[in-house]
Amino acid sequence: MKKFSEFDEIELEEEKKKKKFRIFGRSYNKDGPGVEKDELKALENPTLLNFFKLLKRKFGRLITVNLLFLLGNFPLIFIMAVISRLTMDTFSANAGNIFPTIYGVSLFEPDSPVVSSLMGIVGKVSTGYAYNTVTLVLLALSFLILFTFGPVTAGVTYILRNMIREEPVFLWSDFKYAIKRNWKQALPVGIVDIVLSLLLVYDIIWFNANSGGSISIMLILLWALLIIYFFMRLYIYPMLVTFDLKFTKLFKNALIFAIAGFKRNIVALIGIIIFVMLTLFLCIVILPIGIVIPFILLFSLIGFISTYASYPKIKQIMIDPYYAEHPEESPPDEYGGTEIEDEVVDEDEL
Secondary structure, three states: OOOOOHHHHHHHHHHHHHHHOHHHHHHHHOOOOOOOHHHOOOOOOOOHHHHHHHHHHHHHHHHHHHHHHHHHOOHHHHHHHHHHOOOOEEEEEEOOOOHHHHHHHHHHOOOOHHHHHHHHHHOOEEEEEEOOHHHHHHHHHHOOHHHHHHHHHHHHHHHHHHHHOOOOOOHHHHHHHHHHHHHHHHHHHHHHHHHHHHHHHHHHHHHHHOOOOOOOHHHHHHHHHHHHHHHHHHHHHHHHHHOEOOHHHHHHHHHHHHHHOHHHHHHHHHHHHHHHHHHHHHHHHOHHHHHHHHHHHHHHHHHHHHHHHHHHHHHHHHHHHHHHHOOOOOOOOOOOOOOOOOOOOEHHHO
């Protein structure tokens, strides 16, 4: 009879444990095939090809991350309810802008054939919507997004950053940890982020509607500012969850990265536009599929694209030089992770 060594006995006990608890967690207890070493270099060589390789491996978790984002930003439900007008009161109203004038003339000239013809042309009726108490309450609750967006985005970005760095991710615990650690700064950053984004979009819509069909210098400037701020947003939240930076330093660095990482930013912008347009296309052509995408993938995939584009540049310009100047501290490993949980770098060191 073959005599087992101490190592064999330990291995046999582990196998028994796996069989014993298989009913509760087969996929976690069973030995998997592992991951090829060559595949773990997305951050070391952050190319477009490696992006799709990493996306394939992390796709299932991105669905859960998207759910975390939506649950954390629950005021989005109230915003969508207001935009959809489901709770508003409906009424019938004339759609023509000159109908009041023609109607006033008809009161004095009821038998005029010209007035009757005009009444038929401009007298089309459409459905109008009016705010009621329920809608006003939902609209008020929608403003809670100002207090949830920043911390929740920080929590989601922390998870996505760790995915990019090929570090172990524990979705719920990492999400809560990142919010608890960063909420004091993430809260005002989120408020400023929402306000600036809405102001830029509103200004573009207003100037476009009042430009008389011509392209004004102001409209071009606003579009340029919107694109620059979009590039800044790629870096704001990854830096927020990685470094110990003051509010003004955070936005200043983001502006620098918007220029320094221009090529990667452009690629990220194109990728996000393609995905959003595809979602809108599916909403028009295949409504059931298109309407489901925002609930399962839209926000997390946009965040994944943004983080993959921004973090390698942050690592190159901020993290690597810091550890080169401080060799006594734990340097990042070859995939961008560290032995400590986060790089907490004081702004004076940068």
